[in-house]
Amino acid sequence: MSVTYVVVTSLAAFMAGFSGASIFFRAGFVVDPLVEYGVPQSWWNLLGAAKVAGAAGLVAGLFLPVIGVLAAIGLVLYFAGAAITVLRARSFGHVQWPLIYMAPAAASLFLL
Template identity: 60%
Template sequence: MFTAHIVVTVVAAALAAFSAGSVFFHAKWVVEPLTEYRVPRSWWPWLGTAKAAGALGLVIGLFVPAIGVAAGIGLVLYFTGAVITVARARWFSHIPFPLVYVAPVIGSLVLGFAA
């Protein structure tokens, strides 16, 4: 169980870091939808920072569990907000994308509590 927790946490952190990097480097596949969802451009650095902090928190959480739990909860809230933003923009076909990122975070939290 402990090994599964480490693997899932590292995957979750890697996905969150990738997502943060995509915002920081203005990847086309991220910037265009954010514009279409009407997310203000001034928010983008803060959104990327939140994801990067969550990724770092998950990794630190392997050594300090309270930080990992806080980071996991923060990322779950972040990606829940992303699902709501996509739904409000009526891009229902894009809803699975934030779910792909939040699934391993939830798995990490569940496995962390079970370990």
């Protein structure tokens, strides 16, 4: 396991965990766009839990790589879905955000 993998995976875990916690704490910069995109409020806790679980899986993957691979795949799929949601809402100025969060998760897959 390389130092680069540990750094990138730790960054991906931090970003996903931060994003998930931001939903739980109802941070305006996260939940205001969710309202704009038409995401039902009843989904918000599940979406936050998915991000936090992905972050925990990435950290666990530093010790048990198969869990990290599965968590990274899950986060890539999650953020791909988020990008699609943004595009469907025609909020083209926001599409970079899910892609920025997806990038380190995807990179961790290639560095393993």
